[in-house]
Amino acid sequence: MSRRIATQIKALFSSSASRRDKNDELKATDKTVDAGTLDPPALPRVRYEDLHLIPQVLAAYPAFYLTDHPLPPPPFPQARQLLTAPESVKATLIDKNKSTTRGYHHAKNSRREWWDYSPENGDTRLMLDDEEFQGASTEYHDQSVELLKQICQQFNQNGDVAIPEEVLENGGFTTMRYLRYSPDVFNEQQTAEGDILAAGASRLDGKKVDNANPLAKISFAKGEYTQSNDDSDDLPRIEAHTDLSLFTLIAATEPSGLYMWNRRCGVFPAPPVENAVLIMPGDCMAYYTAVKGMNPLDSLDAISEKTVLPAAHAVVVPKEAGERYSVVVFLRPDRDAVVSRRMVRRKGVEEVEETALWWLATEKLEVEGRKCWLADV
Numbered sequence: 096m097s098r099r100i101a102t103q104i105k106a107l108f109s110s111s112a113s114r115r116d117k118n119d120e121l122k123a124t125d126k127t128v129d130a131g132t133l134d135p136p137a138l139p140r141v142r143y144e145d146l147h148l149i150p151q152v153l154a155a156y157p158a159f160y161l162t163d164h165p166l167p168p169p170p171f172p173q174a175r176q177l178l179t180a181p182e183s184v185k186a187t188l189i190d191k192n193k194s195t196t197r198g199y200h201h202a203k204n205s206r207r208e209w210w211d212y213s214p215e216n217g218d219t220r221l222m223l224d225d226e227e228f229q230g231a232s233t234e235y236h237d238q239s240v241e242l243l244k245q246i247c248q249q250f251n252q253n254g255d256v257a258i259p260e261e262v263l264e265n266g267g268f269t270t271m272r273y274l275r276y277s278p279d280v281f282n283e284q285q286t287a288e289g290d291i292l293a294a295g296a297s298r299l300d301g302k303k304v305d306n307a308n309p310l311a312k313i314s315f316a317k318g319e320y321t322q323s324n325d326d327s328d329d330l331p332r333i334e335a336h337t338d339l340s341l342f343t344l345i346a347a348t349e350p351s352g353l354y355m356w357n358r359r360c361g362v363f364p365a366p367p368v369e370n371a372v373l374i375m376p377g378d379c380m381a382y383y384t385a386v387k388g389m390n391p392l393d394s395l396d397a398i399s400e401k402t403v404l405p406a407a408h409a410v411v412v413p414k415e416a417g418e419r420y421s422v423v424v425f426l427r428p429d430r431d432a433v434v435s436r437r438m439v440r441r442k443g444v445e446e447v448e449e450t451a452l453w454w455l456a457t458e459k460l461e462v463e464g465r466k467c468w469l470a471d472v
């Protein structure tokens with residue numbers, strides 16, 4: 096790493112500390128300070144003009160905020176417009192083929208509802224019939240895709256191609272999601288037999304078991320996170336998972352409630368930051384940045400410090416905090432894009448096995464706690 100970049104990165108990471116209240120900063124440097132007065136760890140901020148720093152930043156942090164970017168304001172009014180529309184309108188936005196990546200969905204036991212915009216071939220089906228809604232939504236989607244592609248290009252510098260150009264040529268299987276987390280989203284027959292269980296929840300011996308929410312009632316005190324599962328059924332949330340994407344972009348309203356893990360299980364709160372978007376790597380990046388000639392499906396040796404791992408994240412909106420809206424853009428390769436190639440031995444013969452995005456998606460559905468809502472990819 097050049098000295099200039101090393102200095103820039105150092106400045107970048109210390110700048111998250113310098114943003115804190117001056118008193119806190121003084122406390123943080125005082126070795127005798129009670130750990131209870133420390134802030135939780137902060138995710139770094141990267142300016143748009145410093146995109147080249149991203150590979151190094153993601154070697155140290157699970158995600159980052161991008162500031163000074165050219166995106167328009169996030170379409171929160173549109174998210175609110177759609178997700179608070181009458182049930183009869185939402186019903187018209189449900190895909191007839193039961194797609195899990197297009198149109199309106201809810202997980203009422205998690206007090207969450209969402210709408211996916213899947214614009215393959217410029218498709219505007221399952222959108223609100225409103226010109227302003229469509230204009231703002233497509234504009235945010237299209238510009239976010241361009242931005243996320245620029246982020247991917249940072250891994251293809253100096254003759255090194257991590258992400259194949261063909262993956263970045265078209266929009267691939269990219270989608271945008273509007274989410275609403277609210278105590279007002281609830282299942283009227285919450286306890287009725289046969290109701291749809293919250294994502295990640297299952298029935299065991301007739302009892303409802305909630306394994307969806309490891310962050311229920313999370314709090315930070317004395318320099319540590321503590322968690323309890325009391326009332327976890329009531330909190331608007333999304334279970335811990337990684338995204339099936341190259342990169343994911345998130346803009347959210349207050350209150351916060353988004354948490355991310357780094358590769359050493361450190362937890363970072365990821366509250367909204369004004370005029371910034373949160374960028375996190377998804378599953379595909381681990382394959383594209385694995386040690387050359389090795390495959391994470393074969394061995395953990397394929398993962399080096401420079402390998403960009405998908406960021407595990409969860410949302411738990413604190414009790415009585417009100418509603419939270421988020422706008423999420425998932426940059427993905429085509430469904431058929433080969434994400435990984437490796438040599439396997441079958442019936443004594445060595446052959447190349449190719450893994451496509453759609454296969455990763457279906458495989459992921461089998462993994463408890465790592466569901467990704469892409470059943471029909």
Ligand SMILES: O=C(O)CCC(=O)C(=O)O
Nearest residue numbers: 274345347353410421423
């Ligand atoms: O609402 C958020 O901030 C995150 C949503 C999310 O993780 C997802 O939809 O995959």
Ligand SMILES: [Fe+2]
Nearest residue numbers: 336337338408
């Ligand atoms: Fe996610």
